[in-house]
Amino acid sequence: MPSRESAIALAGNDPALLEAIRRARKLLNRRALAGAAAGAVPVPGLDWLVDAALISKLMPAINAEFGLTPEQLDRLPKRKQEEVQKAIGVVGSMLIGKFITREMVVKMAQTIGVRMTAKTAAKYVPLAGQAVSALIGYTAIRYLGESHIRDCVAVCKAAHLKLPAPR
Secondary structure: OOOOOOHHHHHOOOHHHHHHHHHHHHHHHHHHHHHHHHHHOOOOOHHHHHHHHHHHHHHHHHHHHOOOOHHHHHOOOHHHHHHHHHHHHHHOOOOOOOOOOHHHHHHHHHHOHHHHHHHHHHOOOOOHHHHHHHHHHHHHHHHHHHHHHHHHHHHHHHHOOOOOOOO
């Protein structure tokens, strides 16, 4: 399990990692804002559906910024693939180098379940509740995304992985 220091601290002075973090956070911010917008809509259950869809697209997009999608890893030499798999095992991420399944999204939702339950309950309080729901949705997605970015940086550092060129 990586330490809880920030992704930037983990990256050190590696310009490629720092740039990948910047790009990944840009993606994260956009998706978290979309989640917040869904959280403000007073339709029960809509926010959960939107959050699940956002997360299932966000995690592979973050993986891609670090060269950690299944397709990118398959293109690595066998020895480098083994190094990356060992690093993933040390970090303990279930989202790096894998196709994101519905079961994985459910596990991620369970990770932030208390926040999501509070988010749903807050919707029933007019206006202020919708704002609180939006804020909780935003922070929940940001939390998951930042944690995943940190894990990706830790894997890249541990495996000495050369990052792909920006898309």
